[in-house]
Amino acid sequence: MKRDGQLWNPVWRERYILFVLVFGHLIWVFLGRQAHSIWFSAADFFTSPVVSISAKWENWRYDRSQKIKNLDAAQQELDTLRAELTALRLERQRDSARLIEADEAINLLGLKSLLPIEMQTARIIANNREAKYGAIVIDLGEDHGIKADQGVICAEGVVGRIWAVGRSQSIVLPLDAYNASTGVMLARSRATGVLQGVNPGLSTIRYISNQETVQLGEPVYTSSLDRVFPKALLVGYVSEVYPGSVEMYIEVTLAAPLDRLGLLFVLPSNPQLEFNPKFELPPPISKRDGK
Amino acid sequence: MIRSTVRTRYLVLIALSCLVGMYLLAPWPGPQAVIHVFIVLGIAPELRKPLHCALLAAIGGWILEIAFRTYTGMGGTALGNMICALLLWYSLSIGPPEKPFAYYLQLALAAMLHIALVYLFVNIASGPHMLGYEWQWTLVLFPFWGSVAWRFYKPPHMRR
Numbered sequence: 001m002k003r004d005g006q007l008w009n010p011v012w013r014e015r016y017i018l019f020v021l022v023f024g025h026l027i028w029v030f031l032g033r034q035a036h037s038i039w040f041s042a043a044d045f046f047t048s049p050v051v052s053i054s055a056k057w058e059n060w061r062y063d064r065s066q067k068i069k070n071l072d073a074a075q076q077e078l079d080t081l082r083a084e085l086t087a088l089r090l091e092r093q094r095d096s097a098r099l100i101e102a103d104e105a106i107n108l109l110g111l112k113s114l115l116p117i118e119m120q121t122a123r124i125i126a127n128n129r130e131a132k133y134g135a136i137v138i139d140l141g142e143d144h145g146i147k148a149d150q151g152v153i154c155a156e157g158v159v160g161r162i163w164a165v166g167r168s169q170s171i172v173l174p175l176d177a178y179n180a181s182t183g184v185m186l187a188r189s190r191a192t193g194v195l196q197g198v199n200p201g202l203s204t205i206r207y208i209s210n211q212e213t214v215q216l217g218e219p220v221y222t223s224s225l226d227r228v229f230p231k232a233l234l235v236g237y238v239s240e241v242y243p244g245s246v247e248m249y250i251e252v253t254l255a256a257p258l259d260r261l262g263l264l265f266v267l268p269s270n271p272q273l274e275f276n277p278k279f280e281l282p283p284p285i286s287k288r289d290g291k
Numbered sequence: 292m293i294r295s296t297v298r299t300r301y302l303v304l305i306a307l308s309c310l311v312g313m314y315l316l317a318p319w320p321g322p323q324a325v326i327h328v329f330i331v332l333g334i335a336p337e338l339r340k341p342l343h344c345a346l347l348a349a350i351g352g353w354i355l356e357i358a359f360r361t362y363t364g365m366g367g368t369a370l371g372n373m374i375c376a377l378l379l380w381y382s383l384s385i386g387p388p389e390k391p392f393a394y395y396l397q398l399a400l401a402a403m404l405h406i407a408l409v410y411l412f413v414n415i416a417s418g419p420h421m422l423g424y425e426w427q428w429t430l431v432l433f434p435f436w437g438s439v440a441w442r443f444y445k446p447p448h449m450r451r
Contacts (some may be wrong), residue, residue, distance in 0.1 A: 017342055025370040025373060
């Protein structure tokens with residue numbers, strides 16, 4: 001067993017430790033300021049792994065919180081957009097009627113610019129043409145100078161004629177009414193006849209001979225023979241045709257959408273029956289150009 | 292021997308509580324300085340071994356500076372604490388005061404020396420520093436913490 005020496009026993013060991021403790025502090029205090037940079041760099045070196053891990057951890061938490069914030073913001077934005085969409089849909093529903101009317105007005109304006117006659121614009125008040133002997137009621141009457149048998153058209157085609165006139169309202173007899181008669185002609189053969197109503201949206205042309213050649217889909221125009229409509233206003237298209245015993249049976253689908261009408265034009269009492277559109281002849285094709 | 296061990300454990304427990312309290316009192320430097328000087332001069336010299344005395348004083352100094360978090364260079368307080376605590380320990384061991392007045396006199400001298408030494412070493416360690424108002428707390432409350440230290444100090448003729 002090793003015996004402790006004179007200067008290496010528990011008492012002296014404590015003294016050595018005490019000495020190291022006190023003088024270590026002395027050296028630290030007096031020389032430590034110069035060595036601060038070394039100590040700090042050493043501390044930075046030893047703490048760098050922990051610092052980097054904690055930085056990554058903090059970054060991860062920050063990113064996560066940002067994602068949650070972004071998600072919340074996106075959700076709020078989505079809710080806002082949904083609310084806006086609902087409001088816009090409601091607004092569109094509210095405006096749809098006006099939009100349709102505006103479209104009709106645009107079409108009518110286009111028609112008005114094409115037809116060189118003075119026409120009055122009328123708004124439909126009621127449309128009960130589905131009923132037997134039904135009719136369309138418009139907001140123009142005697143006060144506006146409306147008289148019976150004035151023609152009524154829309155942008156798509158002929159609608160009918162004024163049947164009865166009140167002070168501020170009038171009744172329009174549509175083309176598909178049973179008691180309606182309109183002078184028409186076929187586009188290709190120029191054969192003229194009388195259009196009579198059969199069913200809602202459907203009419204037949206009477207008094208066309210079996211000798212005529214009529215094609216399905218052929219346009220039907222006004223003939224101006226009834227002196228109500230000018231010549232060559234679109235009435236409809238031939239939807240069915242077959243020879244009858246005396247005359248040809250021609251069924252016409254009307255061009256004017258009588259169920260969806262909003263604005264109409266009322267033609268003058270004695271309209272100009274035929275227009276003279278300025279046809280521009282196509283430029284002559286020379287042989288050189290036509291090669 | 293058993294009594295001594297129990298007393299030492301008791302002192303260590305008190306010292307640990309004071310260290311924790313000193314750290315938690317960081318927002319109030321005045322009371323913190325009183326607890327600090329009580330650890331260094333009231334408890335540390337009562338420990339039997341000088342190494343334990345120096346260790347407790349050094350730990351008290353380091354904890355105080357860490358709690359401050361303002362020193363650019365640390366260690367000055369711990370060095371001043373150790374020197375003062377060891378001097379008082381030595382003074383009490385070579386001539387144990389038998390009356391409270393002698394003890395209080397030594398304790399007051401040690402407290403003043405402690406203030407001066409700590410200020411000196413802190414200035415050396417971390418550069419020029421203002422002397423705060425903590426020393427006033429220490430001296431004004433000396434009767435309080437000195438009487439508590441006297442209760443811990445047991446003169447030989449008073450020990451059972």
